[in-house]
Amino acid sequence: MTPLTAVGDELQQAAEHGRICALAAQGQRDLQRCLAAHPEIFADGPFDGALTSSIAMAIAFSAPWSTAAELRLTNRAVLWGFALDWQVDRLASSGPELDQLVEGQLLVVDGASAATDDALGQFLAGLHADLAAVPAFATLGGAWRAAARRTLEAMRREWHWKTAVRDRLRPPPTLAEYLGNADNLACTVVNVAHWIRTGGTATAARIDRLIDASDAVQRALRLVNDLSTYERDLRWGDLNAIMLVGDRVVVEQELTSLVTQATDLLGELRDDCPREAAYLTRQLGYTNGFYRSTDFWGVS
Template sequence: MAPLPRVGDELQQAAEHGRVCALAAYGQRDLQRCLTAHPDLFAEGPFDGALTSSIALAIAFSAPWCEAVELRLTNRAVLWGFALDWQVDRLATSAVELDRLVQRQLSVTDGASAATDDPLGRFLAGLHADLVAVPAFATLGGAWRAAARRTLHAMRQEWQWKTAMRDGLQPPPTLADYLNNADNLACTVVNVVHWIRTGGADTQARLDRLVIASDAVQRALRLVNDLSTHERDLRWGDLNAIMLVDDRAVVEQVLKRLVTDVTDLLDELRADCPREAAYLTRQLGYTTGFYRSTDFWGVS
């Protein structure tokens, strides 16, 4: 039996956990204010206190060295990703409607005003305005726009795959094609927001490498998510990696390989970008642990 930790060590560890949870509490309160301020976007369904708490906890434990105010934009970027995913997967009813949604979001990322009948665009416009106010945005704004564009196109691609499969118009994509479309998880676009807000000059100089590492984490998390949400995706009619192979074990083996590869990549990155590598490492570890027990979406 392993020896129990000393009382002083246990006290210090619990105090650190409490501090991180306080970061999450601050973040959740801000996200709750977002829900209240945008009732036409977050009126019902899964946008509840459990979702905002789960988002804020995930970001706080991924970047526990940050101050609460530094994580506000990261949290809001995650909430935008969830709102976009809900609109694409659950509300869009036609390709024309989806194309219009994507084009509106792209216009806002380029600085256009959101239409009055576009609640998702209005929320993104607020995020964009806050990002523009960050000095690093002048240099890194193009990287955020590129990441947002990839996310929007990836979500549209998944909708097209799902719809074509449902209507019997084409076979499912290969698992490799599906993983190449992992920007539909909206992970890297959030990470770019985080680095714009919290990174220093070294982060800005190495952003291309950070995006490559983030994409690798994103592909692994795509499979972590799918392995945990397969039954829900079947009920909702969503696409899932397990639906693309003959055996769930194939997805598990691919995930194992992806985690090995991304671990090596993050070890290399740690020498030049220790805090950013730690952020990605903790993001991967926290989300993997989270999905072992529950899901961000709280509706059946």
């Protein structure tokens, strides 16, 4: 390779990175408008510009072939997941309060109108309406509703685990139980929404296999997150895989195994669904790199 060729390659690579960052900037602007329109659910502290930037950047680098319009719904689905997580983990103070929150969201998932005093439900209702307007929702809406129910029930389950462990009413869950509840990370529910908006006939025909692969990526990302946020989880009183086994090395070994399982599933999908497989692969790689240096939440 000549010096001029190397320079040309570097220019082309930098231009592509710039294009993806511009795609993320457009996504962030839309998310900032969401924050401004719903101040009652997007508190100034945790929901800042860095969070919306991080969300938009993650989605843009996971699906760089998409347009800003195509990624708008995906970005908003991620924002809903963060808002739900914040309300469950940080704001719900009792079992009945948690149940009211979760049951309200479940009703909206099934197409009901949100209560007038349910700001998060109203945000979800807008997301639901945007999804329902996509023709593929007629075929894939059931898959999204199932993924959303799994996410909501997983967040509720972890809240009860965490509370019971704190109050010494039960031992912590096993690592297998914890990973079996990885839907509380809200990745697959976002991915199904993304495929409804951007997928084609092959996506619909292979949605079950895609969800299996997404779940495998989600389990790996659960551990990527935990390895990065262990100290914060200690401060916040959250569960973390390292706490469950008492050895970081064991968690790292489990992560290696989960990544292998996920990449094997993605390899099987690559011929039939190349873009969807690439999206999940890039999601796994990007998030792993992101968590080496920082966290989505900016509050300590």
